Amino acid sequence: MSTVTTTYREAIREAIREALRRDPRVFLMGEDVGAYGGCFAVSKGLLDEFGPERIRDTPLSESAFVGAGIGAALGGMRPIVEIMTVNFSLLALDQILNNAATLLHMSGGQFNVPLVIRMTTGGGRQLAAQHSHSLEGWYAHIPGLRVLAPATLEDARGMLWSALEDPDPVLIFEHALLYNQAGTLPADAGAVDIRRARVRRPGRDVSLITYGGSLPKTLEAAGRLAAEGIDAEVIDLRSLRPLDDATILASVAATRRAVIVDEGWRSGSLAAEISARIMENAFYELDAPVARVCSAEVPMPYARHLEQAALPQADTVIRVARGLVRGDG
Amino acid sequence: MSATLTRDDLLRAYRTMRTIREFEERLHVEFATGEIPGFVHLYAGEEASATGVCLHLRPDDRIASTHRGHGHCIAKGMEVAPMMAEIYGKKTGICGGKGGSMHVADLDVGMMGANGIVGGGGPLICGAALAAKMKGTDGVGVCFFGDGASNQGMILEAMNLATVWRLPALFVAENNGYAEATSSKYSVACDNIADRAGGFGMPGVIVDGHDFFAVHEAAGEAIARARAGGGPTLLEVKLNRYYGHFEGDQQTYRATDEVKRIRETRDCLMLFTRRVSSAGLLDLAELEAIDRDVAAQIDAAVVAAKAAPKPTAADLLTDVYVEYA
Ligand SMILES: Cc1ncc(C[n+]2csc(CCOP(=O)(O)OP(=O)(O)O)c2C)c(N)n1
Ligand SMILES: [Mg+2]
Numbered sequence: 001m002s003t004v005t006t007t008y009r010e011a012i013r014e015a016i017r018e019a020l021r022r023d024p025r026v027f028l029m030g031e032d033v034g035a036y037g038g039c040f041a042v043s044k045g046l047l048d049e050f051g052p053e054r055i056r057d058t059p060l061s062e063s064a065f066v067g068a069g070i071g072a073a074l075g076g077m078r079p080i081v082e083i084m085t086v087n088f089s090l091l092a093l094d095q096i097l098n099n100a101a102t103l104l105h106m107s108g109g110q111f112n113v114p115l116v117i118r119m120t121t122g123g124g125r126q127l128a129a130q131h132s133h134s135l136e137g138w139y140a141h142i143p144g145l146r147v148l149a150p151a152t153l154e155d156a157r158g159m160l161w162s163a164l165e166d167p168d169p170v171l172i173f174e175h176a177l178l179y180n181q182a183g184t185l186p187a188d189a190g191a192v193d194i195r196r197a198r199v200r201r202p203g204r205d206v207s208l209i210t211y212g213g214s215l216p217k218t219l220e221a222a223g224r225l226a227a228e229g230i231d232a233e234v235i236d237l238r239s240l241r242p243l244d245d246a247t248i249l250a251s252v253a254a255t256r257r258a259v260i261v262d263e264g265w266r267s268g269s270l271a272a273e274i275s276a277r278i279m280e281n282a283f284y285e286l287d288a289p290v291a292r293v294c295s296a297e298v299p300m301p302y303a304r305h306l307e308q309a310a311l312p313q314a315d316t317v318i319r320v321a322r323g324l325v326r327g328d329g
Numbered sequence: 330m331s332a333t334l335t336r337d338d339l340l341r342a343y344r345t346m347r348t349i350r351e352f353e354e355r356l357h358v359e360f361a362t363g364e365i366p367g368f369v370h371l372y373a374g375e376e377a378s379a380t381g382v383c384l385h386l387r388p389d390d391r392i393a394s395t396h397r398g399h400g401h402c403i404a405k406g407m408e409v410a411p412m413m414a415e416i417y418g419k420k421t422g423i424c425g426g427k428g429g430s431m432h433v434a435d436l437d438v439g440m441m442g443a444n445g446i447v448g449g450g451g452p453l454i455c456g457a458a459l460a461a462k463m464k465g466t467d468g469v470g471v472c473f474f475g476d477g478a479s480n481q482g483m484i485l486e487a488m489n490l491a492t493v494w495r496l497p498a499l500f501v502a503e504n505n506g507y508a509e510a511t512s513s514k515y516s517v518a519c520d521n522i523a524d525r526a527g528g529f530g531m532p533g534v535i536v537d538g539h540d541f542f543a544v545h546e547a548a549g550e551a552i553a554r555a556r557a558g559g560g561p562t563l564l565e566v567k568l569n570r571y572y573g574h575f576e577g578d579q580q581t582y583r584a585t586d587e588v589k590r591i592r593e594t595r596d597c598l599m600l601f602t603r604r605v606s607s608a609g610l611l612d613l614a615e616l617e618a619i620d621r622d623v624a625a626q627i628d629a630a631v632v633a634a635k636a637a638p639k640p641t642a643a644d645l646l647t648d649v650y651v652e653y654a
Contacts, residue, residue, distance in 0.1 A: 035582060036510035059516040060447055060477035060508050088446065091481070126366035126418070128429045130445030298649050302429035303418035303640050304366060310645060 002187040008156045009179040011189075012042050012118075015160035016080060018190070020050050023078055026164060029056040029065055030082030039084050040120060040179055066092035066117065070100050070169075073115040078164055083119040086135045086173065100169040101144030115169045116160065122175040122213045122263055123311055129299035132307070134263035136173040136212070137270035140241040146170040147241040148194055149212035153183050155238060158192030166194070173240075175213025175263075197244040199251065203233035206321050207251040209274060210261035211237035214312055218261045221317035230325050240270060248274065249282050256287040257324045261312050266294035288324040293317050333549065334542075339611055342384055342541060344619050346376040346598055349400040351627045352409055353572075356399075356416065359631060360576040365416060369430045372400030374571035374588075377597035378503050379404035381544025382471060382564075385552045391439045391457035392471045393450030395503075396431050397570070398443025401473050406438040413630040419637035426640040427648065447508075448481030450474060451500070455487050458496035458555075467556040469497040477508020479522045485529075488563065492530040497555035499548065502565040503538065509574045510582040523565035531561045538568030539595040542604065569595075 006014070019026045028043060034057040037044030047055040058065040062083060069081040083089045089096070096117070103111045123132035140147045146168055150156045156174070163170035200215065201222050210218040215236050222232040235251050237243065252258045258278055262271035271292040278290050296310040334342075353373040360369055372379070375397075383392070383404035394401040402412055407423065415422030416430045423435055434442030441457065444450050454472035461468030478484050479502050491498045502522040506513050519525060526533025534551065536543045544566055551562035569591045573580045605611040 031508075032510045039509065057511055057515065059480035060511070061480045061482065063482050091446075091483075126429065127368060128427070128432055128445065130431065131368075296645060298646060301427045301640075301645065302367065302424075302432070303426035305642075306427070306640055306645050309642060 003184040004187050005182070005184050006153060007179065008153055008174075008181040009040065009042055011153045011157035011185065012160065012174065013044070013046070015157050016043065017046065017049070019080070019161055019164055020046070020054060023164070025076065025078040026080065027054040027056060027077065028080045028082065029058050029069065031058055031060055031084055033057060033082050038082065040176065042179075043082070062088055062091035063095055067095040067099065069115050069117065070095060070103075070113055073113050074103075074111055079115055080160070080164070081115065081117045083117060085131050086119050086121040087130050087133055089117075089119050089135070096139070096145070096169070096171075097142055101142050104144065104168070112167045113169045114164070114167050116163045116172065117169070118172045118174060120176045121173045122177060123295070123300045123307060124177050124213070126302055126304055126307060128302040132300035134295065136171070136240055137262065137264040139171050140270055140273075142241075144168065145241060146194070147173070147239065149173045149175075149238065149240055151175070151178065151212050151215035151236050151238070153181065153185050154189060155192055157185055157189045159194055161191040162194040165191070173212060177213050181216075194239055195242075195244065197235050197237045197239070197247040199233060199247070200236045201232070201234040203231040203255065205231045205255055205325050206257040206259060207233045207235055207255045208259050208261060208317060208321065209235045209237065209248060209251075211240060212263070214261045214263050217312065217314045218317055221314040221321065224314065224318055225321055228322070230322060232321060243274065243277070245277055245281065248278065252278055252282050253285045256285055258286075259291045259293060259317060259321050259324065261293045261317055263295050263312055265297050266292060267297060269294055288327070291320045291324055293320055334545070336610065338384060339605055340615070340619070342380050342545070343601060343605075343611070343616055344623065345380045345384075345404050346541065346601065347619055347623045348409065348626070349373070349376045349379065349403045350598060351623050352399055352403060352413075355627050355631060357572060357576065364635070366418060367429050367431070368396070369416065369576045370397040370574065371570070371572040371576065372397050374591070374597070375503060375505060375538060375568045376400055377541040377544050377601070378501065378538045378566040378568055379473070381541050382499070382501055382548040384545060385549050386439065386469070386471065388437075388439050389466065390469050390471070391441055391454065392473065393441045393454040393457070394443045394473050395450065395475060395478065396443060396445055396447065397475070398433055399430070402433050402435065402440055402443070405440045407433070407435045407440055409627060410630040410633055413634040414637050417634040417637070418639065419634055420640045420644070421633070421637040425644060425648070427644075448474060448478040448484045451484040451487030454498055455490050455494075455496055458491065458498040459494060461497055467497070469499060469552055469555045471499045471501060473501045473503060475508060476502065476504040476506065476513035476517055476522060477511065479525075480516055488529040488531065488561070491561040495558070495560040497558070498561040499551050499555060500561065500563045501548070502563065504565055504567050505570045507570070507574065507582070512582075521565055523563055526563040529563070531563055533563045533565065535565045535567065538566035539597045539600055541597055541601050
């Protein structure tokens with residue numbers, strides 16, 4: 001089978017390109033997605049290929065263009081809306097929650113909103129407290145939304161089409177530090193299942209449950225744990241809402257220990273939700289309390305070492321996992 | 330030329346504009362060495378706007394700034410050394426290294442902060458103006474924002490609110506023609522941002538932002554009206570930024586000679602110097618002495634920032650609450 005060398009960024013671009021070719025109802029809109037090619041260069045070249053009707057620059061008006069995406073979806077289009085950063089999506093939170101997520105219910109099933117919103121998330125670039133948060137866990141709190149977090153090239157390439165085929169609003173979170181991730185994909189890579197979590201590394205001693213930008217760090221931690229004789233299993237959630245309970249619980253039932261690695265803040269987090277589900281459904285399988293590695297509960301600081309100290313790190317995952325397995329923290 | 334400008338005012342205005350220019354040009358150089366992290370948005374080219382407006386302000390007047398905030402900070406009276414240290418992420422920074430370029434702030438001089446959320450300053454300045462009004466001072470609030478920000482709902486809501494409550498506020502739209510790569514000709518539906526003022530029931534004024542004197546005069550009228558209880562104004566300042574949107578921006582969306590032409594023909598410092606020297610108000614030697622002084626000051630700020638200590642691990646969890654039990 002032939003493969004192509006690519007990056008996470010190019011894989012998303014290829015997914016957008018494929019969607020635009022396959023379905024005339026699909027269009028992309030967002031700030032500087034056109035001539036500039038997107039502030040993370042995801043849409044570079046697409047304007048030349050598809051023109052300004054379908055690669056549509058918006059004024060700097062998140063609430064208006066996200067809301068317009070909802071209206072266009074109701075009007076029979078299949079918009080892909082790009083928001084630069086999750087912190088800016090808060091300007092459109094009203095549209096996302098009060099319209100996109102709730103219209104189907106409020107209308108008694110009359111209107112579904114087949115909309116895809118892509119945005120970056122996460123810290124690590126010294127952009128401080130208005131550009132660096134991981135708020136996907138908030139969105140995963142909202143009934144009516146499907147929330148995805150591609151962490152691999154395969155998912156960067158494949159989740160978009162599956163999201164567009166979904167009849168409901170889908171949010172796709174792209175961690176900003178993943179865009180340069182390079183690797184190979186099959187030449188015919190395409191849509192992927194968006195309902196299942198995936199075991200990225202099998203192991204017997206402890207389940208490390210994570211997603212998105214924390215996957216590379218967690219895999220690194222698992223590799224280093226292996227060197228000290230601890231065999232960690234790594235679960236990539238992929239879908240943050242709905243959660244794939246079956247995969248999580250099967251893993252925990254086998255390893256009897258779980259560490260959740262989540263770049264969101266700990267209190268009221270996605271990690272808290274997963275921990276509660278394990279407690280509710282697998283309490284008697286556990287050999288140790290469920291542990292969490294989350295971001296420090298501060299707005300993201302600017303100085304490099306403070307920011308690194310605020311974020312989940314492989315070292316912390318290793319220390320916590322070792323503590324669960326050996327009981328020695 | 331505005332009759333209200335004294336010799337001292339002129340010297341102060343020149344020093345402010347030169348300090349901003351020197352600060353930004355030095356950052357441009359230092360950023361290229363890789364030592365400065367994050368997003369740095371330079372204000373070079375736009376100095377006459379912040380300077381012309383802030384010369385009318387007192388320390389108790391408040392301004393809200395933008396991601397491109399260094400010029401507003403300096404014009405409002407912030408010291409350059411703690412600003413520079415902040416941009417280097419140091420403990421001695423004005424925000425202790427927690428905010429960086431996009432969040433420099435100093436409430437002691439009435440500077441409510443740069444802002445990483447485009448348009449975020451509009452509502453804040455309504456509140457600042459409301460507080461001044463309720464306390465019965467004649468303080469004012471000034472919101473600086475860009476052409477891109479002029480399309481954000483919160484800026485439009487803030488302007489409406491300011492008129493509804495007759496707030497002592499000034500909205501300064503710094504129209505540099507671009508929001509990142511998006512041209513304001515594309516994104517702003519009317520010819521001028523100031524054309525929107527009528528819809529909010531306030532006067533709208535357009536000035537040439539390369540001309541310090543024009544900005545100073547227009548801002549002076551608006552601020553005097555606000556102080557006297559006459560309500561808000563929208564002032565559109567047309568100007569140009571000399572560097573990319575942020576440092577590192579390749580500016581593929583801009584003609585290569587666009588900035589060069591403006592620098593050569595309409596640079597605000599050049600126009601100012603020409604005007605004051607031809608009118609015999611200040612002589613070139615005086616201005617050159619300021620240039621030398623400012624250059625030394627910026628140099629000292631960079632040296633100090635580089636040598637300054639970083640925040641410590643213990644600083645991570647502070648400043649989240651004043652009190653939290
Ligand atoms: C709410 C929000 N959306 C998008 C951005 C990303 N962004 C930062 S600056 C900028 C352009 C701002 O343009 P303008 O208001 O004209 O100010 P200028 O940069 O020209 O000074 C954009 C889109 C942001 N910081 N905040
Ligand atoms: Mg602009």
